[in-house]
Amino acid sequence: MAAVDRSKIRNFCIVAHIDHGKSTLADRIIEKTGLLTSREMQDQVLDNMELERERGITIKAQTVRTVYKAKDGEEYIFNLIDTPGHVDFNYEVSRSLAACDGAILVVDAAQGIEAQTLANVYLALDHDLDVFPVINKIDLPSAEPQRVIEEIEDVIGIEAQDAPLISAKNGIGIDEVLEQVVTKIPAPKGDPEAPLKALIFDSLYDSYKGVIIFCRIVEGTVKKGTNIRMMATGAREEVVEVGYFGAGQFIPCEELSAGMVGYITASIKNVKDTAVGDTVTDADRPCAEPLPGYKKVLSMVYCGLYPADGAKYPDLRDALEKLQLNDASLNFEPETSIALGFGFRCGFLGLLHLDVIQERLEREYNLDLVTTAPGVVYKVFKTNGEVIELTNPSNLPDAAEIEHMEEPIVTAEIMVTSEFIGSIMELCQERRGRYLGMEYIEGTRALLKYELPLNEIIYDFFDALKSRSRGYASFDYDIKGYEPSKLVKLDILINHEEVDALSFIVHGDSAYERGRKMCEKLKEEIPRHLFEIPIQAAVGGKVIARETVKAMRKDVLAKCYGGDITRKKKLLEKQKEGKKRMRQVGNVEIPQKAFMSVLKLDDK
Amino acid sequence: MTSKKKELELYIHIPFCIRKCLYCDFLSGPADESRKTAYMEALAREIEGRAGELAEYQVSSVFVGGGTPSVAEVGQLARLLWVVREKYQLTEDVEITVEVNPGTVDREKLEVYRAAGVNRLSIGLQSADDGELASIGRIHTVKQFEEAYGAAVAAGFENINVDVMSALPGQNRENYRRTLEYVTGLQPKPAHISAYSLILEEGTPLYERVQTGEIELVEEETDRLMYADTKELLKAAGYERYEISNYALPGRECRHNCGYWTRKNYVGFGIGAASLLENVRFRNTDDMRQYLKSPLECRRDWQQLTPGERQEEFMFLGLRLTAGISTDAFAAEFGVTTEQVYGDVIRKNLQDGLLVCAENGARIALTERGLDLANYVMSQFLQD
Numbered sequence: 001m002a003a004v005d006r007s008k009i010r011n012f013c014i015v016a017h018i019d020h021g022k023s024t025l026a027d028r029i030i031e032k033t034g035l036l037t038s039r040e041m042q043d044q045v046l047d048n049m050e051l052e053r054e055r056g057i058t059i060k061a062q063t064v065r066t067v068y069k070a071k072d073g074e075e076y077i078f079n080l081i082d083t084p085g086h087v088d089f090n091y092e093v094s095r096s097l098a099a100c101d102g103a104i105l106v107v108d109a110a111q112g113i114e115a116q117t118l119a120n121v122y123l124a125l126d127h128d129l130d131v132f133p134v135i136n137k138i139d140l141p142s143a144e145p146q147r148v149i150e151e152i153e154d155v156i157g158i159e160a161q162d163a164p165l166i167s168a169k170n171g172i173g174i175d176e177v178l179e180q181v182v183t184k185i186p187a188p189k190g191d192p193e194a195p196l197k198a199l200i201f202d203s204l205y206d207s208y209k210g211v212i213i214f215c216r217i218v219e220g221t222v223k224k225g226t227n228i229r230m231m232a233t234g235a236r237e238e239v240v241e242v243g244y245f246g247a248g249q250f251i252p253c254e255e256l257s258a259g260m261v262g263y264i265t266a267s268i269k270n271v272k273d274t275a276v277g278d279t280v281t282d283a284d285r286p287c288a289e290p291l292p293g294y295k296k297v298l299s300m301v302y303c304g305l306y307p308a309d310g311a312k313y314p315d316l317r318d319a320l321e322k323l324q325l326n327d328a329s330l331n332f333e334p335e336t337s338i339a340l341g342f343g344f345r346c347g348f349l350g351l352l353h354l355d356v357i358q359e360r361l362e363r364e365y366n367l368d369l370v371t372t373a374p375g376v377v378y379k380v381f382k383t384n385g386e387v388i389e390l391t392n393p394s395n396l397p398d399a400a401e402i403e404h405m406e407e408p409i410v411t412a413e414i415m416v417t418s419e420f421i422g423s424i425m426e427l428c429q430e431r432r433g434r435y436l437g438m439e440y441i442e443g444t445r446a447l448l449k450y451e452l453p454l455n456e457i458i459y460d461f462f463d464a465l466k467s468r469s470r471g472y473a474s475f476d477y478d479i480k481g482y483e484p485s486k487l488v489k490l491d492i493l494i495n496h497e498e499v500d501a502l503s504f505i506v507h508g509d510s511a512y513e514r515g516r517k518m519c520e521k522l523k524e525e526i527p528r529h530l531f532e533i534p535i536q537a538a539v540g541g542k543v544i545a546r547e548t549v550k551a552m553r554k555d556v557l558a559k560c561y562g563g564d565i566t567r568k569k570k571l572l573e574k575q576k577e578g579k580k581r582m583r584q585v586g587n588v589e590i591p592q593k594a595f596m597s598v599l600k601l602d603d604k
Numbered sequence: 605m606t607s608k609k610k611e612l613e614l615y616i617h618i619p620f621c622i623r624k625c626l627y628c629d630f631l632s633g634p635a636d637e638s639r640k641t642a643y644m645e646a647l648a649r650e651i652e653g654r655a656g657e658l659a660e661y662q663v664s665s666v667f668v669g670g671g672t673p674s675v676a677e678v679g680q681l682a683r684l685l686w687v688v689r690e691k692y693q694l695t696e697d698v699e700i701t702v703e704v705n706p707g708t709v710d711r712e713k714l715e716v717y718r719a720a721g722v723n724r725l726s727i728g729l730q731s732a733d734d735g736e737l738a739s740i741g742r743i744h745t746v747k748q749f750e751e752a753y754g755a756a757v758a759a760g761f762e763n764i765n766v767d768v769m770s771a772l773p774g775q776n777r778e779n780y781r782r783t784l785e786y787v788t789g790l791q792p793k794p795a796h797i798s799a800y801s802l803i804l805e806e807g808t809p810l811y812e813r814v815q816t817g818e819i820e821l822v823e824e825e826t827d828r829l830m831y832a833d834t835k836e837l838l839k840a841a842g843y844e845r846y847e848i849s850n851y852a853l854p855g856r857e858c859r860h861n862c863g864y865w866t867r868k869n870y871v872g873f874g875i876g877a878a879s880l881l882e883n884v885r886f887r888n889t890d891d892m893r894q895y896l897k898s899p900l901e902c903r904r905d906w907q908q909l910t911p912g913e914r915q916e917e918f919m920f921l922g923l924r925l926t927a928g929i930s931t932d933a934f935a936a937e938f939g940v941t942t943e944q945v946y947g948d949v950i951r952k953n954l955q956d957g958l959l960v961c962a963e964n965g966a967r968i969a970l971t972e973r974g975l976d977l978a979n980y981v982m983s984q985f986l987q988d
Contacts, residue, residue, distance in 0.1 A: 555978065
């Protein structure tokens with residue numbers, strides 16, 4: 001590839017609230033521009049793009065290089081870095097933003113600014129990106145573009161009068177967006193002759209090429225043969241290949257130089273060596289300082305994952321190992337539960353990440369899983385001065401050994417229309433929220449700020465928020481830190497035996513309520529046995545709630561319509577099948593779904 | 605008559621009734637005269653048409669069920685039975701049962717049945733309380749039952765079954781006991797009583813009404829008390845419980861139903877009718893038009909039972925009888941013992957008090973508790 005004219009490169013991303021049309025706009029931009037300059041065009045490219053689309057929801061950052069012939073007659077290279085759109089991946093989002101020079105802010109013409117709009121735009125502004133807004137969905141009957149433009153100017157404080165009015169879905173106004181990318185987003189800076197300094201914003205594992213590093217070259221140049229070193233992890237290797245991104249395709253090139261976005265392969269075996277946010281430099285001619293902002297990503301949510309069929313334990317381990325190749329933020333280590341047998345304690349960035357991993361294990365690896373209640377990482381300060389990071393409630397030391405405990409707290413911003421402020425505040429209070437303040441955004445909407453314990457929002461907070469605001473509230477949060485808290489371990493005893501997989505940590509004040517609900521829920525889930533089964537919730541050995549599953553008294557098909565034996569057999573088969581999906585704890589059989597159903601206890 | 609011939613039971617399905625009861629999910633419903641006539645003609649064709657291929661069997665039982673067979677025009681039903689008599693070889697002591705409902709029979713009709721060889725009647729009473737009868741959508745009153753019963757006796761029927769139901773919506777224990785007392789107090793005493801508690805079947809109007817809260821089912825506690833009453837009162841009146849929901853005076857067990865539980869060969873005629881013939885199960889179409897068009901070419905759902913499936917059936921059907929199953933018969937049929945196939949299951953259920961061994965291990969049967977939890981026990985006899 002010929003030397004690149006940096007003034008013709010635009011590195012940008014799209015930021016938006018969920019559902020405001022980010023991905024659709026990305027699709028339109030790719031469609032409207034050539035993927036490659038005319039002389040680079042290959043037939044294959046479009047096919048690959050189709051394939052990529054079929055895959056649906058993308059969790060990882062997607063990066064596409066397209067070429068746009070602008071009205072000034074010049075061809076511009078667009079590197080569109082599509083960031084994940086969920087709070088679980090905030091750190092990845094921030095690194096993707098750091099790889100850009102500008103951002104398109106998409107705002108829904110009917111809904112206006114939402115919580116994630118603000119969070120994302122502030123994040124972009126924090127990274128010194130030049131942001132220009134576009135108003136999407138202007139063809140909706142409820143669209144009020146002028147109101148939204150004013151809202152953007154008032155609330156965010158960026159110029160919005162000449163924002164393109166578009167419909168990404170119907171391809172209206174896309175040309176104007178492309179022109180503004182050229183005129184409003186700055187060309188990258190950087191010196192190709194300086195020591196190499198490149199930002200890793202993503203990486204993935206390929207069984208042929210090893211780890212593929214997605215990076216933005218900030219200074220210097222990298223090519224085949226360069227000895228690279230990751231400044232934070234210390235990993236070093238010789239570069240095998242560099243290139244840039246087609247759609248779903250890697251296109252090798254001679255070199256990547258300052259201002260460019262592309263990939264590097266170097267026979268690296270583990271994505272853990274290429275942490276997002278780390279700086280790649282030339283081992284033989286290193287830069288003086290790494291790029292700012294690198295953080296080690298920590299798992300925020302833990303749960304136990306067990307194969308429904310105990311014999312599938314090795315398969316689950318293999319599957320987790322494979323997923324981890326591509327996902328440095330997934331942690332797991334073996335654990336054993338009396339109730340569930342052999343499994344793994346797994347750490348995730350958040351509940352969405354957990355859902356995604358669980359779904360991939362079930363769909364791609366065909367595993368049937370039992371999940372225990374997700375929990376956060378608690379800090380246990382022992383009287384002997386030791387501090388434990390507790391990820392599994394079963395490992396909580398004896399109460400006498402505990403000096404105090406701390407739990408993670410988040411700062412949450414909730415945007416809500418004024419009619420629902422009351423019910424959302426009530427929800428936050430119930431979840432032990434600490435009110436920080438409220439700002440009105442235009443007349444009818446407000447931004448509520450709360451501090452909330454992370455463990456109160458990981459289960460069903462989002463669902464509760466939606467149901468109590470008829471879907472109108474939006475929500476974003478940031479981890480604030482740890483604070484001391486009055487925490488207890490709630491144990492569940494079934495037929496007087498403690499079921500370790502059902503234990504969880506809860507605030508002392510909500511222990512009774514949670515215990516009662518758990519018992520009620522389990523009573524519904526556990527089928528009757530030949531004997532009566534007490535279900536008890538206990539804190540520190542003291543029973544605080546109890547339900548009873550009565551003994552089975554009648555289970556008989558009284559009238560059996562003689563000839564129709566097939567129907568009777570089907571009934572018996574169903575009964576037998578049901579038993580297979582049970583876990584034996586002592587002499588009680590507990591349905592696997594009971595372990596998960598206890599997660600949804602909010603019944604409002 | 606050659607006693608060497610293999611035994612066979614016939615079931616004849618009459619899918620008509622005056623009005624469907626609220627709890628009923630059988631294949632039945634009201635129909636006009638021309639539809640009924642067409643159906644009875646198709647039935648006659650099917651019964652006649654099958655006679656040739658069943659010539660190696662002799663028929664020990666004929667059961668005409670429904671629906672309400674007694675809503676069929678009496679001459680047409682009699683003709684069907686004559687077809688059976690003419691085309692099939694019947695055992696000397698053949699049991700021929702017709703199900704009837706009060707309000708659809710009179711003495712004349714019953715005398716025609718009798719003349720056509722019917723020797724057993726099954727009358728659906730369900731309850732001796734008119735309010736309860738109305739609540740489940742029955743078309744008759746207690747008085748009409750009394751008339752039907754009297755007419756049956758007068759027509760010469762000695763072998764009569766009466767159906768009763770417990771756990772009906774709005775029924776209390778006293779009422780149910782009165783129904784039982786009423787039935788056992790009939791003169792002469794019915795030879796056989798079927799007593800079962802209401803089963804809520806999905807898709808029935810009753811199910812819908814329970815779902816919407818319009819109708820409330822009786823409490824489990826009450827249901828169990830009624831069930832205990834059934835056992836107690838019927839025993840006191842001289843009836844023996846020989847099957848989960850069936851009680852009979854000595855020697856008056858329903859031969860036809862016992863045939864199902866002991867896996868005798870049977871062939872069903874009419875729409876939806878199921879058959880078991882030499883370890884093959886199949887059934888007729890549920891589609892009336894198809895049946896009327898070609899009653900001899902509407903069998904489907906063929907299933908050749910594997911040895912494992914036959915063993916399963918042997919157990920879960922046989923255990924419905926209070927006498928249980930014969931371990932010798934099992935070994936003779938399958939060449940393996942119950943111990944070899946079901947040792948663990950049997951031991952576990954013996955331990956749990958749900959099964960009992962009788963006659964030095966020659967028979968295995970459900971205990972009283974096991975009868976209550978029959979499905980729980982039977983499902984364990986399904987093989988993997």
